[in-house]
Amino acid sequence: NWIIYQKQLNYYISNKDFIMIKKSFIPFFIFxxxxxxxxxxxxxCPNFTVPICENGEGEFDLYAICNGDENGGNYMVTWINxxxxxxxxxxxxxxxxxTIHQDYQDVNAPLVIIANGWDWSSYSCEGWASTFGxxxxxxxxxxxxxxxxxxxxxxxxxxxxVLDHNMEVVYTEIGFDQxxxxxxxxxxxxxxxxxxxxxxxxxxxxxxxxxxxx
Numbered sequence: 001n002w003i004i005y006q007k008q009l010n011y012y013i014s015n016k017d018f019i020m021i022k023k024s025f026i027p028f029f030i031f032x033x034x035x036x037x038x039x040x041x042x043x044x045c046p047n048f049t050v051p052i053c054e055n056g057e058g059e060f061d062l063y064a065i066c067n068g069d070e071n072g073g074n075y076m077v078t079w080i081n082x083x084x085x086x087x088x089x090x091x092x093x094x095x096x097x098x099t100i101h102q103d104y105q106d107v108n109a110p111l112v113i114i115a116n117g118w119d120w121s122s123y124s125c126e127g128w129a130s131t132f133g134x135x136x137x138x139x140x141x142x143x144x145x146x147x148x149x150x151x152x153x154x155x156x157x158x159x160x161x162v163l164d165h166n167m168e169v170v171y172t173e174i175g176f177d178q179x180x181x182x183x184x185x186x187x188x189x190x191x192x193x194x195x196x197x198x199x200x201x202x203x204x205x206x207x208x209x210x211x212x213x214x
Contacts, residue, residue, distance in 0.1 A: 038152045038172070045167045048147040050116060053125035053140035060139055066112050067167055068193070075165035077188040079113045079181075080148055082141070082159040086122040090158050093176045094132035100182070101136045110165070110192050111185065116141045116148045164188040 039045060047063040047070075068075030081097055083090035097113065104111045115134065118141035123131060125138050141149055152161050152172055162171035162184040171184035 037150065038154055039169050041169050041172060043169045045151065045161075045163050045169055048151065050139040050141060050146050050148060052137050053117075054129040054138035055135055056137040060114060060137055063167070066163070066165075068165060073193075075192050075194075076110045076112045077165060077185060077192060078161075078163040078167075079111065079185060080116055080152070080161040080163070081113070082116045082145070082149055082153065082157060082161070084119040084157050085117060085124075085128055086119060087157055089176065091122075091132070093158060094128070094134060096176075096178065098132065098134050098136070100178075104185075109189055110194060111189065113137075114139055116146060118142045118145050118149070162188060165192045 045062070047061070047067070049059045049061045052058060052060050062078065063070040065071065065074075066076040066078045083094075085091075094115075097115070101113045104113075113136040115136065116139045117125060117128060120128075120142065125140055128134065129138050139146065139148070145153055148161075149159075153159055154174055156174045158176055159174050160171070160176060160181055161169065162181065164170050165188070170188050171181065173180065
């Protein structure tokens, strides 16, 4: 809300990191003017790759992992949490995101959660994961946020994005509105193709184990 944004702006102004953040946003704003970014709800997210700095190896390739049209039918909903290590609200929300991750993992939901972090001044990527108990993939967006931030960032963090299984943006908001975020994730999950045995029930369970399923 407005109060939160104003407090964050005041923090930037009173903090030495404001100079660096201000400089790093200049290319981004030019980029958005030319390419009509940031993406909005209803837009299709293009593919991007970002180095994984914790809880995985190599590059996170969005389409290879989450886009069933590109990876052989493994459709996934994607939640992208974008943050900087020094911002206090991001630190507070980090363990909450892990709890949410565990809740969905417990029910085998086709959901991929990634944290796109940068400006590792207060915590390293590994330190962030260790301190806040993060087990989902951590991406290194240094030095200026990386391609995910280029696509969605609006100048304030945290910023959360939900993509449905077709890579359509169904949620993109500054801040951390947990209820709205979970509602977007749940709505997207309801439409993910998961009919394992072809019986017309959209679920990942074979309801007819004794019947031949081609």
